[in-house]
Amino acid sequence: MCSRIENQAGDAIRHIGTNAIPCLLRWIRYDPPPWKATWYQTLAPLVRRLNPNWELRDKDDDRAASAMAAFQTLGPAAAGAVEALGRLSNAHHFPRFQADGKKKHPKFG
Numbered sequence: 001m002c003s004r005i006e007n008q009a010g011d012a013i014r015h016i017g018t019n020a021i022p023c024l025l026r027w028i029r030y031d032p033p034p035w036k037a038t039w040y041q042t043l044a045p046l047v048r049r050l051n052p053n054w055e056l057r058d059k060d061d062d063r064a065a066s067a068m069a070a071f072q073t074l075g076p077a078a079a080g081a082v083e084a085l086g087r088l089s090n091a092h093h094f095p096r097f098q099a100d101g102k103k104k105h106p107k108f109g
Contacts (some may be wrong), residue, residue, distance in 0.1 A: 013073045027067040030060045
């Protein structure tokens, strides 16, 4: 089931093509505020204790991660966004990923 959904998502991104780049750039900028990470880290164990199948997720963080995957799907077609992505990754206001590629904030949930 998951691979079918991933295939459909990949097909949709390829169909939209480079028209998706402005939205992807906006989504990828998301950086959760510190309070949100603390909130999820505190609540997640409580929620899992109630029901192990429940999971708290930050939808904006998931969208940002999906935007990164969408750039991979677009491949060379997204070459026009390389400069913008480089500026984002080097900007002090974009701490989503550190230079070593590790996430600054833990994955929520």
